[in-house]
Amino acid sequence: MASPLDPHAAIVTEAGGIDAPLTTADGQPLHRALARASRRARWRAFLLVAPLLAFILLTFVMPIGQMLYRSVHNDGFSANMPQISAWFAETEPGTTPDEAAFAALANDIQASAEARSVGIVGTRINYELPGTRSLFTSTGRKLRDGVEPPYREAMLEIDRKWGDPELWASMRNSSTAYTDSFYLASLDRTRDVNGDIVQVNENRRVYIMLFMRTLWLSALVTFMTFLLGFPIAHLLAVLPLRKSNLLMILVLLPFWTSLLVRTTSWMVLLQQQGVVNDLLIWLGVIDNAGRLKMMYNQIGTIIAMTHILLPFMILPLYSVMRTINPSYVRAARSLGATSWTAFRRIYFPQTLPGLGAGALLVFILAVGYYITPALVGGASGQLISNMIAEHMTGTLNWSMAAALAAILLGGVLILYWIYDRLVGIDNLKLG
Amino acid sequence: MALPTYATPLERTWHWAYLAICTLIFIFLIAPILIIIPLSFNTEPYFTFTPEMLSLDPDGFSMRWYDSLMTFGMARPEAPRDASWFADMWANAKWVNAAKNSIIIGVFSTVLATVLGTLAALGLSRPEMPFRRLIMAILISPMIVPLIITATGLFFFYSSACLPQNSWLSSIFAPFLSNSGCLANTYLGVILAHATLGIPFVIITVTATLVGFDQSLNRAAASLGANPRTTFFRVTMPLILPGVISGALFAFVTSFDEVVAVLFIAGPDQQTIPRQMWNGIREQISPAILAIATLLVIFSIALLATVELLRRRSERIRGLSPG
Numbered sequence: 105m106a107s108p109l110d111p112h113a114a115i116v117t118e119a120g121g122i123d124a125p126l127t128t129a130d131g132q133p134l135h136r137a138l139a140r141a142s143r144r145a146r147w148r149a150f151l152l153v154a155p156l157l158a159f160i161l162l163t164f165v166m167p168i169g170q171m172l173y174r175s176v177h178n179d180g181f182s183a184n185m186p187q188i189s190a191w192f193a194e195t196e197p198g199t200t201p202d203e204a205a206f207a208a209l210a211n212d213i214q215a216s217a218e219a220r221s222v223g224i225v226g227t228r229i230n231y232e233l234p235g236t237r238s239l240f241t242s243t244g245r246k247l248r249d250g251v252e253p254p255y256r257e258a259m260l261e262i263d264r265k266w267g268d269p270e271l272w273a274s275m276r277n278s279s280t281a282y283t284d285s286f287y288l289a290s291l292d293r294t295r296d297v298n299g300d301i302v303q304v305n306e307n308r309r310v311y312i313m314l315f316m317r318t319l320w321l322s323a324l325v326t327f328m329t330f331l332l333g334f335p336i337a338h339l340l341a342v343l344p345l346r347k348s349n350l351l352m353i354l355v356l357l358p359f360w361t362s363l364l365v366r367t368t369s370w371m372v373l374l375q376q377q378g379v380v381n382d383l384l385i386w387l388g389v390i391d392n393a394g395r396l397k398m399m400y401n402q403i404g405t406i407i408a409m410t411h412i413l414l415p416f417m418i419l420p421l422y423s424v425m426r427t428i429n430p431s432y433v434r435a436a437r438s439l440g441a442t443s444w445t446a447f448r449r450i451y452f453p454q455t456l457p458g459l460g461a462g463a464l465l466v467f468i469l470a471v472g473y474y475i476t477p478a479l480v481g482g483a484s485g486q487l488i489s490n491m492i493a494e495h496m497t498g499t500l501n502w503s504m505a506a507a508l509a510a511i512l513l514g515g516v517l518i519l520y521w522i523y524d525r526l527v528g529i530d531n532l533k534l535g
Numbered sequence: 536m537a538l539p540t541y542a543t544p545l546e547r548t549w550h551w552a553y554l555a556i557c558t559l560i561f562i563f564l565i566a567p568i569l570i571i572i573p574l575s576f577n578t579e580p581y582f583t584f585t586p587e588m589l590s591l592d593p594d595g596f597s598m599r600w601y602d603s604l605m606t607f608g609m610a611r612p613e614a615p616r617d618a619s620w621f622a623d624m625w626a627n628a629k630w631v632n633a634a635k636n637s638i639i640i641g642v643f644s645t646v647l648a649t650v651l652g653t654l655a656a657l658g659l660s661r662p663e664m665p666f667r668r669l670i671m672a673i674l675i676s677p678m679i680v681p682l683i684i685t686a687t688g689l690f691f692f693y694s695s696a697c698l699p700q701n702s703w704l705s706s707i708f709a710p711f712l713s714n715s716g717c718l719a720n721t722y723l724g725v726i727l728a729h730a731t732l733g734i735p736f737v738i739i740t741v742t743a744t745l746v747g748f749d750q751s752l753n754r755a756a757a758s759l760g761a762n763p764r765t766t767f768f769r770v771t772m773p774l775i776l777p778g779v780i781s782g783a784l785f786a787f788v789t790s791f792d793e794v795v796a797v798l799f800i801a802g803p804d805q806q807t808i809p810r811q812m813w814n815g816i817r818e819q820i821s822p823a824i825l826a827i828a829t830l831l832v833i834f835s836i837a838l839l840a841t842v843e844l845l846r847r848r849s850e851r852i853r854g855l856s857p858g
Binding site for chain 1 (some may be wrong): 679691
C-alpha cells in the first residue's frame with residue numbers, strides 16, 4: 105500500500121487524517137458501496153430486458169429447441185418394437201438375423217398390430233426405405249391370427265422381403281430412439297448392411313443438390329443486388345439531401361410493400377401473356393410465337409428475389425457512402441489518376457464496410473427464402489425451405505424437416521455471427 | 536451532381552449513361568408495384584392491358600374486381616344492396632373476414648411487441664447492461680432466422696405444449712386455446728408468433744432513437760424531485776416516442792404481411808389477408824388479387840409517409856439535423 109517513499113500517498117493519508125480506506129457518509133468502505141450501486145444498476149437494466157427475454161425464450165428459442173430435439177429423436181420404431189430393438193442393441197451391424205431375431209420380429213409385429221401401432225412402425229421404416237410401409241401393415245394383419253415356429257420360415261412365407269438385408273439395415277438404423285439417420289439422409293447418406301455410411305441411390309440424391317442450388321441462387325441474387333444497388337446508393341449519396349430524400353422514397357416504398365404483393369406483381373408481369381412479354385413484342389424484340397418463359401423457373405425466382413432484397417443492399421451501402429469524403433477522390437484526380445483508377449483504388453475500397461453489411465444481410469435473407477420460390481419458382485426454382493415445407497405438410501416426415509431446418513439454421517447462425525462480428529447488430533438500420 | 540468543367544467527352548458520356556442506368560434501376564424498383572394499380576381496374580379477367588385500356592376507353596375500366604372482394608364468399612351476393620346485404624357481407628365475405636382477422640391479430644401482436652420491445656430497448660441502451668451483445672443477438676434473431684424454421688418450431692411447440700384438460704389453468708385460459716387445450720389453430724397462438732417476429736423491429740428502431748438520448752436529462756429530472764415514473768412519462772417517453780411509433784408500425788406491417796407462420800399454425804378461423812392472397816395465387820388467380828394488392832400498396836404508401844414524417848420529427852427534436 106502507501107510506502108513512506110511515495111509522496112502522493114503521504115499527502116492522501118495526511119489529508120484523510122487516518123490510515124484507513126475511504127468511506128461513505130454512513131461509514132461503509134467506498135469501493136463496496138460503489139460495487140453495490142453498480143450491481144443495482146446492472147440489475148435494474150436487466151429487469152427491463154427480462155420480460156422480453158423470457159418471452160423470446162418461450163415463444164422462439166424453446167420451439168426451435170424442440171425442433172432440434174425432433175431431428176435426432178424418433179421412437180416410432182423403437183417404442184413399438186422392443187424385442188427386436190433389444191436384439192439390434194446386442195448384435196454387431198452386419199450380423200445375419202438368426203431364428204431369435206425373427207422370433208422377436210414376429211412377436212413385436214404381432215403385439216404392435218394388436219395395439220394398432222404397426223402403421224407408425226411401417227412409416228418410420230418407410231423413411232429409410234421407401235415402399236416398405238405396406239409390408240409392415242400387411243404382415244401385421246396376417247400375424248394377428250397367430251404364428252408358429254420356426255419363425256424364419258413363417259416370416260419368409262408371408263413375404264420374401266423379410267429376408268432382404270437392406271430392410272434389416274433400415275430396421276437397425278431405426279432401432280434406437282436417438283438417431284443420426286435424418287441428418288445422414290439430409291446429406292444424401294445412409295448406413296448400409298455393415299453399418300458403414302454410404303451415399304444413397306443416385307435417383308434419391310436430392311438434398312445436397314438443393315443445398316447447393318440454394319447457396320448458388322442466394323449468391324447470384326446477392327451479386328445482382330450489388331450490381332443494381334451500387335449505382336443507386338452512389339447516386340443517392342452524392343445528390344443534395346433534399347433530392348436524395350425524394351428518391352429514397354422510391355427505394356423505401358418497395359421495402360414497405362407487402363412481400364406477397366410484390367411477388368404477385370412479378371407473376372403478373374412475367375407470365376407468358378403478361379406485360380413484359382407484350383412490351384417486348386411491341387418493341388419488336390421477340391415475335392408472338394417466341395414469348396419468353398420467365399416464370400415457374402429459376403429466372404422468375406432470381407428476378408423477384410433481387411427486387412425484393414434490393415433495398416436491404418441499398419440502405420447499408422447508402423449510409424456508408426454518405427460518410428465518404430469526396431476530397432479523397434478529387435485528390436487522386438489531381439495527382440493524375442484517371443476517373444476509373446480513382447474509383448477503383450480510392451472510392452470503392454471505402455464502400456466495402458457497407459457492401460459487406462448489405463451482402464451478408466441479403467445472403468442471409470435469401471438462403472431462407474420460402475414464399476417467392478414457392479409461388480414463382482416452379483420445379484427448378486425450389487429451394488431448401490420449400491423442401492422443409494414439403495416434408496412438414498406433404499410427406500409428413502417431420503423429423504426429416506427438422507433435420508433439414510437444423511442444417512439451414514446452423515448455416516444462418518454462422519452467417520449471423522459473422523455479421524455481428526463485422527458489422528454489429530446495433531448498426532442494423534431500417535430505412 | 537454536376538460534372539466538373541474539366542470533364543473529358545468520355546466522362547460526359549459516362550455521366551449521362553450512368554444517370555440513364557440509375558433511371559432504369561429506379562423503374563425496376565417501382566414499376567412492378569405501380570403497374571398493378573391500373574391493371575386492377577381491368578374489365579376483362581386478364582393480367583395485361585387490353586386495347587381498350589391502352590386507348591383510355593372508359594369501357595375498358597371497371598370496379599368489378601373491387602366489387603368481387605366484397606361479394607366473394609357471401610351467401611346471397613346478387614341480392615339488392617340493402618342492410619341485410621351488408622350484414623351478409625360483414626358476416627360471410629371471405630376478404631372482409633380476412634381483413635378483420637388481420638387487424639385483430641396485427642393490433643394485439645403490435646401492442647405486445649411494442650410494450651415488451653420498448654422496455655427491453657431502454658434496458659439495452661443503459662451502459663451498465665450485462666451481456667448486452669449476447670442478449671441483443673438473441674432478441675434480434677427472429678428477424679434473421681428463416682421464417683420457415685420459426686414456423687416449423689412453432690408448429691411442433693403449439694401442437695405439443697397443451698394444458699391438461701380440466702385443470703384450473705385450462706379453465707382460465709380455455710377461451711384462448713383450442714378445444715384440446717393447445718395453442719395450435721388459435722388467435723392467441725398467431726398473436727404470440729407475430730409479436731415474436733415484430734419485436735426485433737421495435738428494438739432496432741427504439742435503440743436507434745436512444746443513441747442520441749442525453750442521459751443527463753433523466754438525472755436532471757431526478758435531481759429536481761421527479762420519481763422514476765414521472766421521469767419516464769414526462770421526459771424519456773416524449774423524446775423516444777417517434778422511434779416507438781415507427782417500431783410499432785414496423786411490427787404491425789410485419790404481422791399484416793406474414794403468411795408462413797399463419798400457414799403452419801393458424802386454423803381456418805384465423806385466415807388473414809396474406810393467407811387469403813396465398814390461396815388466391817395458388818388456386819384460382821383472378822384480378823381480384825390485384826385489387827387487394829392495390830389496396831395494400833396504398834396502405835403501405837400511407838405507412839411510409841407516416842414513418843418518414845416521424846423520422847424527421849425525431850431527428851429535429853433530438854437536434855440531429857436542421858429542419
